[in-house]
Amino acid sequence: GQSLEQPSEVTAVEGAIVQINCTYQTSGFYGLSWYQQHDGGAPTFLSYNALDGLEETGRFSSFLSRSDSYGYLLLQELQMKDSASYFCAVRVRHGSSNTGKLIFGQGTTLQVKP
Amino acid sequence: DGGITQSPKYLFRKEGQNVTLSCEQNLNHDAMYWYRQDPGQGLRLIYYSQIVNDFQKGDIAEGYSVSREKKESFPLTVTSAQKNPTAFYLCASTPGQGKNEQFFGPGTRLTVL
Numbered sequence: 506g507q508s509l510e511q512p513s514e515v516t517a518v519e520g521a522i523v524q525i526n527c528t529y530q531t532s533g534f535y536g537l538s539w540y541q542q543h544d545g546g547a548p549t550f551l552s553y554n555a556l557d558g559l560e561e562t563g564r565f566s567s568f569l570s571r572s573d574s575y576g577y578l579l580l581q582e583l584q585m586k587d588s589a590s591y592f593c594a595v596r597v598r599h600g601s602s603n604t605g606k607l608i609f610g611q612g613t614t615l616q617v618k619p
Numbered sequence: 620d621g622g623i624t625q626s627p628k629y630l631f632r633k634e635g636q637n638v639t640l641s642c643e644q645n646l647n648h649d650a651m652y653w654y655r656q657d658p659g660q661g662l663r664l665i666y667y668s669q670i671v672n673d674f675q676k677g678d679i680a681e682g683y684s685v686s687r688e689k690k691e692s693f694p695l696t697v698t699s700a701q702k703n704p705t706a707f708y709l710c711a712s713t714p715g716q717g718k719n720e721q722f723f724g725p726g727t728r729l730t731v732l
Contacts, residue, residue: 509661538719547709547723548662555719592661596719600675602667604650604715608678609661 507531509610511593516616517583525578525591525613533598535605537569537576542612543589551578553596580615588617621646623724625710630729632704640695640727642710648722649715651693655679656707656726668693669715697729704731 509529517523527537536555540548554560554569554576566579580587590612599606623644632638642651650669654662664677668687682701687693693712697704707728711721 536719540721547725548721549723550720553719594662602669602675604669604713604718606664606667606677607652607662607721609654609663611661612659 507595507597507608509593509595509608511591511610511613513611514614514616516618518618519583519585521583522579522581523583523615525580525593525615527576527578527593527610529574529576529593529595529610531574531595531597531608533605534571534574535596535598537567538594538596538607539565539567539578540592540594540609541589542592548592551591583617585617585619588615590614623710623712623722625708625724625727627727628725630727632729632731634731635699637696637698638704638729640697640708640710640729642693642695642724643691644693644710644712644722644724645691646712646714646722647690648712649690650713651687652711652713652721653677653683653685653693653695654709654711656709662709665695704729 511527538553539551542548552567569576594607594609652667653665666685668674684696709726710724
């Protein structure tokens with residue numbers, strides 16, 4: 506089967522750096538995405554890694570190691586508004602679809618404290 | 620303003636009734652998706668469509684049906700065959716052709732009494 510694992514909760518203080526890890530077991534892997542979801546809201550896209558290495562977008566960075574089936578999201582200079590759930594999602598091959606499909610992890614709830 | 624709209628935001632139905640959730644997008648995206656989210660859980664794919672008049676089952680399609688008669692619209696029907704229909708339903712779209720970002724609508728919270 507296909508599965509993803511990420512920690513259920515992470516707590517950090519404002520201004521700190523936090524890393525959210527994601528390990529996966531899939532077949533037909535295309536890439537790893539990260540989404541942010543505030544309570545009661547819609548998920549919003551943060552990043553996508555198809556190749557090994559680090560991608561940086563402002564305060565957020567995402568890393569992928571295909572050989573280790575592992576990735577992480579790094580959030581720097583944490584702000585109170587970063588308190589949310591963060592989901593890793595793998596894009597995998599599915600039937601004849603040229604876009605594949607996303608399989609989401611259970612989510613990590615990040616609480617940023619003053 | 621381009622985006623995805625879902626209506627209504629909250630929906631209540633009696634057990635045994637079918638209910639249709641609407642999803643409309645004006646982003647000119649080819650692919651559209653329906654997900655279900657239960658409290659404290661990730662999103663699970665119900666159905667998706669890459670082009671008009673074509674759709675594929677996702678991971679939890681049983682008890683659901685969809686149609687894609689227009690590019691802009693991808694309604695989801697929750698039938699009485701769905702055993703636990705109470706959930707948060709999210710619609711998403713992508714431009715297709717290998718584009719990776721999915722854009723989500725605000726969601727519909729369905730409660731079956």
